[in-house]
Amino acid sequence: AQKVTQAQTEISVVEKEDVTLDCVYETRDTTYYLFWYKQPPSGELVFLIRRNSFDEQNEISGRYSWNFQKSTSSFNFTITASQVVDSAVYFCALSEAESGHSTLTFGKGTMLLVSP
Amino acid sequence: GAGVSQSPRYKVAKRGQDVALRCDPISGHVSLFWYQQALGQGPEFLTYFQNEAQLDKSGLPSDRFFAERPEGSVSTLKIQRTQQEDSAVYLCASSQDRGPSQPQHFGDGTRLSIL
Numbered sequence: 001a002q003k004v005t006q007a008q009t010e011i012s013v014v015e016k017e018d019v020t021l022d023c024v025y026e027t028r029d030t031t032y033y034l035f036w037y038k039q040p041p042s043g044e045l046v047f048l049i050r051r052n053s054f055d056e057q058n059e060i061s062g063r064y065s066w067n068f069q070k071s072t073s074s075f076n077f078t079i080t081a082s083q084v085v086d087s088a089v090y091f092c093a094l095s096e097a098e099s100g101h102s103t104l105t106f107g108k109g110t111m112l113l114v115s116p
Numbered sequence: 117g118a119g120v121s122q123s124p125r126y127k128v129a130k131r132g133q134d135v136a137l138r139c140d141p142i143s144g145h146v147s148l149f150w151y152q153q154a155l156g157q158g159p160e161f162l163t164y165f166q167n168e169a170q171l172d173k174s175g176l177p178s179d180r181f182f183a184e185r186p187e188g189s190v191s192t193l194k195i196q197r198t199q200q201e202d203s204a205v206y207l208c209a210s211s212q213d214r215g216p217s218q219p220q221h222f223g224d225g226t227r228l229s230i231l
Contacts, residue, residue: 101216
């Protein structure tokens with residue numbers, strides 16, 4: 001069965017620090033998709049990025065970057081020069097092609113607190 | 117608005133009462149999902165609809181939970197004879213197509229408290 005592990009429960013940083021959120025996944029499927037979502041205090045989950053299992057290129061979007069390594073089953077997320085507005089809970093999630101639809105298996109989330 | 121809309125935002129019920137939670141997905145989205153999120157945890161899958169067809173209900177915790185999407189748009193999650201362990205945030209999500217690569221768009225959720 002699929003599983004997503006986010007070992008960091010909570011991370012506290014000071015503004016402008018870089019921070020990396022870890023995500024490790026398990027799946028028997030050869031085709032799968034990995035996602036990151038942000039959940040601010042308002043509660044709505046906001047989609048950040050999707051990565052498929054065949055594309056190991058790292059991606060950068062502004063201050064955000066993602067490092068996908070199939071060899072270690074990891075999909076880590078780095079925020080550069082963190083800001084107070086980055087404070088939220090971040091979830092890593094997995095969907096498998098075998099399921100035929102995009103049902104997500106989530107990790108438990110990492111709460112990021114960025115203080116001024 | 118153009119996003120997923122859920123109502124009510126908060127619901128308090130006494131143990132044993134029935135509750136109904138509503139989800140209005142993004143217009144034209146084929147797939148609709150319900151998730152349950154306990155405090156401090158990640159969302160957990162409950163059920164999935166493709167248009168009006170409920171294709172997967174493997175995550176529903178008991179037969180007290182029932183979901184429907186009769187016209188392939190608005191969906192309702194009903195919980196009968198509520199119990200304290202049903203207290204959680206119930207999230208609805210929709211996606212444009214049915215494939216596993218589709219990102220899901222979430223509503224703000226309904227926070228259910230059972231007294």
